[in-house]
Amino acid sequence: MTELLRVSHTMTLSWRYGTSWYFAEFIRALRDERRLLGLRCPVCRRVYLPPRVVCGNCYAELSEWVEVKDSGTVRAFTIVHIPIVDPTSGQPRPTPYGMALIQLDGADTTLNHYLAENNPAKLRIGMRVQAVWREERRGTLSDIVHFAAMNNQTMNDEQ
Amino acid sequence: MKRVAVIGTGQTKHTKARDDVSQTELVREATTRALADAGITIHEVDAIVLSNMELFEGRALPEMWVGEGAGGYRKPVTKIATGGTSGTSACIAGYHQCASGLFDIVLVVGWEKHSEGATQTGMALTDPLWDRNVASGAVGNFALSISQYVAERGVTPQQAAKIAVKARRNAARNPNAHLQMDGITVEKVLESRMLADPVHLLDMCPQSDGACAVIYAAEDRAKKLCPRPAWVRAAVTRHDQPYIGDLDRRLVTMRTLRDAAREAYQRVGISEPLKEIDVAEIYEPVSYAELAWYEALGFCAEGEAGRLIDDGVTEMNGELPVNPSGGVLSTNPVGASGVIRVAEAAAQVMGRAGDHQVADVRLALATGYGVYAWSDVMILSAG
Amino acid sequence: MNNDTMNNGVIIAGVNLLFNYAAGEAASRFLIALRDEKKIWGTRCPSCQRVLVPARSFCPRCFVDTTEWIEVGPTGTVSAFAPVFHLADPSGFGNPKGLSAALIRLDGADTALAHFIGETDAPQIGLRVVAVFAESRSGHILDIAYFKPA
Numbered sequence: 001m002t003e004l005l006r007v008s009h010t011m012t013l014s015w016r017y018g019t020s021w022y023f024a025e026f027i028r029a030l031r032d033e034r035r036l037l038g039l040r041c042p043v044c045r046r047v048y049l050p051p052r053v054v055c056g057n058c059y060a061e062l063s064e065w066v067e068v069k070d071s072g073t074v075r076a077f078t079i080v081h082i083p084i085v086d087p088t089s090g091q092p093r094p095t096p097y098g099m100a101l102i103q104l105d106g107a108d109t110t111l112n113h114y115l116a117e118n119n120p121a122k123l124r125i126g127m128r129v130q131a132v133w134r135e136e137r138r139g140t141l142s143d144i145v146h147f148a149a150m151n152n153q154t155m156n157d158e159q
Numbered sequence: 160m161k162r163v164a165v166i167g168t169g170q171t172k173h174t175k176a177r178d179d180v181s182q183t184e185l186v187r188e189a190t191t192r193a194l195a196d197a198g199i200t201i202h203e204v205d206a207i208v209l210s211n212m213e214l215f216e217g218r219a220l221p222e223m224w225v226g227e228g229a230g231g232y233r234k235p236v237t238k239i240a241t242g243g244t245s246g247t248s249a250c251i252a253g254y255h256q257c258a259s260g261l262f263d264i265v266l267v268v269g270w271e272k273h274s275e276g277a278t279q280t281g282m283a284l285t286d287p288l289w290d291r292n293v294a295s296g297a298v299g300n301f302a303l304s305i306s307q308y309v310a311e312r313g314v315t316p317q318q319a320a321k322i323a324v325k326a327r328r329n330a331a332r333n334p335n336a337h338l339q340m341d342g343i344t345v346e347k348v349l350e351s352r353m354l355a356d357p358v359h360l361l362d363m364c365p366q367s368d369g370a371c372a373v374i375y376a377a378e379d380r381a382k383k384l385c386p387r388p389a390w391v392r393a394a395v396t397r398h399d400q401p402y403i404g405d406l407d408r409r410l411v412t413m414r415t416l417r418d419a420a421r422e423a424y425q426r427v428g429i430s431e432p433l434k435e436i437d438v439a440e441i442y443e444p445v446s447y448a449e450l451a452w453y454e455a456l457g458f459c460a461e462g463e464a465g466r467l468i469d470d471g472v473t474e475m476n477g478e479l480p481v482n483p484s485g486g487v488l489s490t491n492p493v494g495a496s497g498v499i500r501v502a503e504a505a506a507q508v509m510g511r512a513g514d515h516q517v518a519d520v521r522l523a524l525a526t527g528y529g530v531y532a533w534s535d536v537m538i539l540s541a542g
Numbered sequence: 543m544n545n546d547t548m549n550n551g552v553i554i555a556g557v558n559l560l561f562n563y564a565a566g567e568a569a570s571r572f573l574i575a576l577r578d579e580k581k582i583w584g585t586r587c588p589s590c591q592r593v594l595v596p597a598r599s600f601c602p603r604c605f606v607d608t609t610e611w612i613e614v615g616p617t618g619t620v621s622a623f624a625p626v627f628h629l630a631d632p633s634g635f636g637n638p639k640g641l642s643a644a645l646i647r648l649d650g651a652d653t654a655l656a657h658f659i660g661e662t663d664a665p666q667i668g669l670r671v672v673a674v675f676a677e678s679r680s681g682h683i684l685d686i687a688y689f690k691p692a
């Protein structure tokens with residue numbers, strides 16, 4: 001049998017993504033004012049976060065800004081144990097870490113983001129969480145470091 | 160619209176790394192086997208549809224570089240990529256080409272060589288505006304949706320593990336399957352490394368090198384070429400919104416699969432899928448997903464999926480065997496995986512599934528699942 | 543991989559990806575002959591009789607296995623060329639200064655090989671060339687460094 005060869009290449013690729021007015025406005029409010037903005041669909045009235053230009057359900061154009069709070073309710077969670085490559089750093093993300101789908105107060109969609117807690121016994125669907133912000137904001141969703149359980153969160157638990 | 164049937168299928172042996180063949184040669188291996196199964200030569204093929212996730216292997220325009228492995232020289236060749244659904248979407252596109260009457264014989268080939276690329280990093284290249292900042296890969300995202308499904312339906316880790324065990328036991332009778340695990344048990348699944356709560360390593364699919372081909376023929380050719388062709392009775396595809404947070408409890412509702420199945424059943428006239436369908440090859444990248452798909456596909460009422468696996472209803476000797484091939488949980492070359500579902504369903508109808516053949520198959524179901532919520536459904540029948 | 547947001551609403555993102563392509567048996571044999579023997583091989587199609595270079599396991603036109611290994615070159619004829627000054631180099635392939643891209647039909651081959659020509663100020667179609675092998679070879683198409691006038 002022939003010796004079998006492999007040909008290896010490391011490819012360094014870069015991209016420059018143009019965004020849009022809604023992205024710029026969301027980032028401006030997040031970075032400069034520490035506020036989260038969603039866009040409301042004029043037809044179904046759903047508030048989208050992340051904001052986008054079109055409602056997938058109604059195919060209507062979105063233009064009405066709605067302020068969304070940086071607190072919300074956990075709708076799904078997991079503790080990740082495999083070190084996937086963090087696309088924002090290129091490094092494996094230290095494990096374990098908590099992930100959740102969080103419905104921010106005022107939004108109809110959920111946002112996937114990190115949790116401060118990584119013990120599954122202390123997490124449950126319906127618990128209330130609050131964003132922990134980075135001190136110096138750069139204008140990305142990573143300006144929220146993660147979400148932490150709210151004080152007295154059992155009392156505030158959404159049933 | 161013409162009636163169309165699958166008249167031949169071909170697969171490679173799926174495995175962790177196929178160093179002995181290039182991608183082009185891998186594709187040719189599956190193609191050659193499908194041509195032999197159909198009893199035709201490449202010169203009788205009128206059009207070709209390819210399926211591959213190009214980003215994983217970093218090869219732009221794989222249809223150009225690899226297409227000649229599918230015999231694409233001077234033929235109409237197109238490529239379909241819709242994530243995990245790529246293979247079933249390519250099968251649906253190939254079916255449309257044949258049913259339209261424009262082509263008599265259409266070849267569909269899907270492949271992936273995960274050993275050649277950077278799949279995990281490739282999968283992290285999601286939407287750069289939002290999603291990429293908060294990515295956790297396929298496993299993390301599944302685990303999120305599973306937490307909702309478990310909370311609402313009460314399925315247990317043991318029930319999910321039974322799905323994982325069923326898949327690997329079935330794979331042991333399929334010589335093409337990638338994972339060959341002797342003595343797999345529920346305990347071993349639950350003892351395997353935790354990837355993302357509650358998903359253990361053995362709850363997840365592997366990454367495989369492999370290719371699979373399916374050949375369609377329009378009615379008159381199909382009848383001449385094949386003693387028992389697998390007739391396409393329905394082919395439905397549905398997409399949803401892009402962000403995982405847009406979806407209403409993804410695995411609980413799974414509205415794309417629900418909608419696609421409902422439409423497919425209507426076309427065929429199926430009212431009781433569990434009773435009427437003889438075998439199903441469904442795209443289950445993780446054990447819990449198969450339980451969720453049972454509900455979305457109407458195999459059971461909501462909340463009854465755990466009972467279905469507890470009662471052995473979907474085992475090889477059950478009322479509706481699901482994934483006799485071992486499924487995606489045993490073999491996952493992504494671009495090929497959907498084609499494998501259709502090829503396996505067709506082989507069951509044609510009576511050519513070998514040691515994992517289910518007796519007397521007249522009606523077979525194949526599904527595809529991609530990214531957060533894309534779904535494809537095909538139904539094949541003997542008559 | 544990194545992902546950063548600029549103030550003007552443009553996202554600059556980048557990634558390093560490692561790929562490891564299996565050559566397969568036929569291409570491995572071709573590359574090993576370059577590396578170990580400084581020889582160039584093709585394969586003949588039993589149906590159309592063409593000699594394909596680099597060697598391939600099957601003829602894409604006839605869709606049959608190639609059966610016969612044929613040594614070709616190291617001399618050949620330039621069938622097309624283009625001076626290249628600043629080749630983008632995403633693959634990591636080197637492009638030493640002064641080379642022109644060229645298609646070269648090696649003696650004994652029926653296909654043209656895409657490669658480079660050097661050591662000439664006046665490349666032209668029809669120019670007779672010969673392979674110059676690299677000093678250090680690893681089983682790679684650039685084990686042929688370039689072709690020079692024969």
Ligand SMILES: [Zn+2]
Nearest residue numbers: 587590601604
């Ligand atoms: Zn030939």
